[in-house]
Amino acid sequence: MKNTVAIILAAGEGTRFNSVTPKVLHKVLGKMIIESVAEIVDGFDKKIIVVGHKSELVKKSISVQNVVFVEQIKQLGSGDAVKQTEKILKNFTGDLVVLSGDVPLLKKKTVGKLVSVHKKEKAVATVLTCETENPSHYGRIVRNSDGTVKAIVEAKDASDEIKKIKEINSGIYVFSSKELFSALHNIKNDNSKGEYYLTDVMSILSRQDKKIIAYKTDDFREIMGINNRYELALAENYMREKVLENLMHSGVTVVNPDTVYVEETVEIEKDVTIMPSTIIKGRTKIRSGCVIGPFSYVDSCTVGKNVEIRASFVYGAEIAEDVQIGPFSHIRKETKIDKKARIGNFSEIKKSTIGENTKVSHLSYIGDSILGKNINIGAGTITCNYDGKNKHKTEIGDGSFVGSNTNLVAPVKIGKGVLIAAGSTITHNVPDNKLAIARQRQVIKKRQG
Structure with missing residues (x-):
């Protein structure tokens, strides 16, 4: 002016x-x-x-x-x-x-x-x-x-x-x-x-x-000047309602708007559904066809088409189309999840790349890792990335199958098409198309007393 x-x-x-x-x-x-x-x-x-x-x-x-x-x-x-x-x-x-x-x-x-x-x-x-x-x-x-x-x-x-x-x-x-x-x-x-x-x-x-x-x-x-925290809450609620109203007029479905929080900086395409008790913050961008929530927190993420995020915390991540996350997943900063991947309940992903159609379905921790395509991570799998001083990388090749309750002690590289037996603790690299078993053989003895 x-x-x-x-x-x-x-x-x-x-x-x-x-x-x-x-x-x-x-x-x-x-x-x-x-x-x-x-x-x-x-x-x-x-x-x-x-x-x-x-x-x-x-x-x-x-x-x-x-x-x-x-x-x-x-x-x-x-x-x-x-x-x-x-x-x-x-x-x-x-x-x-x-x-x-x-x-x-x-x-x-x-x-x-x-x-x-x-x-x-x-x-x-x-x-x-x-x-x-x-x-x-x-x-x-x-x-x-x-x-x-x-x-x-x-x-x-x-x-x-x-x-x-x-x-x-x-x-x-x-x-x-x-x-x-x-x-x-x-x-x-x-x-x-x-x-x-x-x-x-x-x-x-x-x-x-x-x-x-x-x-x-x-x-x-x-x-209205904001002079105390009550007036702060009134102002925020008014702004929140205006943001949601604008989203709904633009083609976004908001279920039970009274429980939904979306910041002005968020960009959401039409035909997205936001379920109750959901918080979306920062520079988040969400493409069409997604369902976010219920009970989800999304902060500063890019989310591709047709993604589902249920009852999960996701921040600072790049998520491609057709990905499923949750319930009760934790996706941390600098994580990239490729299309059609699945991150299931009580799984945490930290600073990792998850390849196309790879499944981390439940009760697992994947940190500082690179996972290829079409991998199955069994329940209870842990990438042991921290030695007390430094963080180390785990790499898993395309088409590998990691059995339940496996520990991958980084730095370690798992080749393509590898099968890791359940209950193994892997401390060395595994070549392509091999079976790795790292556990004691089961022994059955006569019970005393």
């Missing part, structure tokens, strides 16, 4: 969170609050984030591009926070959008409309407002007879009469930069909190007969 700079206020401690983590770093649907807010003003000439409480942690945690940080050493109120940006904006003569760092539900189009109205009306200040039956702790909008804004009165300083006003301040504004900084030098801290309120700028500009207007949104949730 040309000739427009965004200032995001993120210096507060957020004491009502009762947390060692700054409020703006808490996550809503997998994304930090401050990152969601910063995305709203993408495309502006510049984004300035005012930090204060645990500023180094906040700056280190934010991955948003093209951001300038300004520090408010002492938290003396929102007016003082904005004033800290004056030095780096001394040559800027455009408009400033000021918004709180705790409004992740705010829509980008609403901010665009706010700026558009401000410019069209040639106002020096424009505030985003909303009407609500329960104004609670929000500042009230006091208007002139012609509908322009006369003042914004903070709830703690409002009279009983002003508290009856239902139009509230969102804490989101557009200002003429020149007029804003001029007024900021005249605000005082003679209020119940002893802070410099940004809202006092409105009264100062009004007394100077400057044009101040309001743009009203109909959706209170959009301007």
